[in-house]
Amino acid sequence: MSVEQQLEKCPKCGCEELFVRRDLPRLLVLAIVVGAVISFLTLCSNPATRVAGMWVLAGSALLVLIVYLTAGWYTVCYRCRAEFHDHAANRMHRSYDRIIARKYPPPLPAKESKFNNPL
Numbered sequence: 001m002s003v004e005q006q007l008e009k010c011p012k013c014g015c016e017e018l019f020v021r022r023d024l025p026r027l028l029v030l031a032i033v034v035g036a037v038i039s040f041l042t043l044c045s046n047p048a049t050r051v052a053g054m055w056v057l058a059g060s061a062l063l064v065l066i067v068y069l070t071a072g073w074y075t076v077c078y079r080c081r082a083e084f085h086d087h088a089a090n091r092m093h094r095s096y097d098r099i100i101a102r103k104y105p106p107p108l109p110a111k112e113s114k115f116n117n118p119l
């Protein structure tokens with residue numbers, strides 16, 4: 001299977017139910033928002049620069065919107081929660097659906113699995 005091929009089923013567990021998520025660079029968005037808030041509060045403390053503070057806030061919101069709209073997509077398996085960032089998004093897959101997710105309870109962490117094992 002080539003890397004650019006669309007996923008039909010999960011390569012790890014074989015589950016055919018997958019969903020897509022936006023591959024948003026969360027740290028970049030967080031840095032933009034924190035920088036915007038600090039700049040806004042600093043500029044708004046002085047009445048002479050209050051308008052500049054509003055423009056910084058508006059420009060930051062526009063920048064976050066551009067980052068959001070240009071972010072790619074990645075695929076996630078409902079059963080094993082494996083994430084596949086290197087495959088092209090399959091148009092047949094939709095966003096996360098709670099109804100489908102109820103069929104696949106989240107996998108237990110390793111500690112709980114050992115705890116439940118009587119050996």
Ligand SMILES: [Zn+2]
Pocket residue numbers: 010011012013014015077078079080081082
């Ligand atoms: Zn899987």
